[in-house]
Amino acid sequence: MSIQNLIIYKFNSLYHILEEIGLDFNFKITFEDNEGSLNDKVKNLTNYLIISNKKYLNIENQFILDNTPINIFKLIEKINIEFLKIQFNNQSKVKVNNYIIDLNSREILIDDTKLKLTEKEINTIIYLSKSDKPVSIEELQKKVWSYQSEIETHTVETHIYRLRKKILNTFNDNKFITSEKNGYQIK
DSSP states (O other): OEEEEEEEEOOOHHHHHHHHHHGGGGGGEEEEOOOOHHHHHHTTSSSSEEESOOOOOOSSEEEEOOOOOOHHHHHHHHHHHHHHHHHHHHHHHHETTTTTEEEETTEETTTTTEEEEEEEHHHHHHHHOOOOOBBBBHHHHHSSSSOOOOOOOOOOHHHHHHHHHHHHHHHSSSSSSSEETTTTEOO
C-alpha cells in the first residue's frame, strides 16, 4: 500500500497541531499555502488527502474542516474515513484505452459521455483488455461465462455484438473491441 499523504492547505494552525502529534499517525503530513506548489506535489502522489478550512475549486480529494473546535480523535477518525473513501473510489475505476470503467456505477465513460453496462459486459471488457492477444470464444465462455461444456452456443458472439453496437452508438467507436481471426481483442 502506498504512503498516505495528508496535505494541509492554507490551514497553518491545524498543520502545527498535527505536526506536533504526527508520530502517532499512519500518514505523512505536509503543508502547502500556494496552489502552484500544491499542484506540483499532488501530481506525483496517488494516495493523498488535502485538508483545508474552506472549499477550493479545482482541488480533488479535499476534506473541509470548517466545524472547529473538534476533538483530535474525532478528527483522526474523519481523516482515516476520507482516506478509505479515496482508496475505494480509486479501486473502483479501471482505465481501458481512453475510457474509464466505473465498477461501482457500472458505467464506461469518456469525457462527459457515459454508457451503462451490465456486469457481464464489464467483465468481458476487463478480461479482453488484460490480454495482449486475441481471446477465443471458448476462452471467454470458460473465464467470463463459466461454461464448461463443449455445447455449441452463440452467447459470447451475441453479447460481443450487442456490446460493440452500444459502444458504437454512444461513443461512435467501432474499433474498441475488434474481431480477429483467433477471437476478440481490445488493443
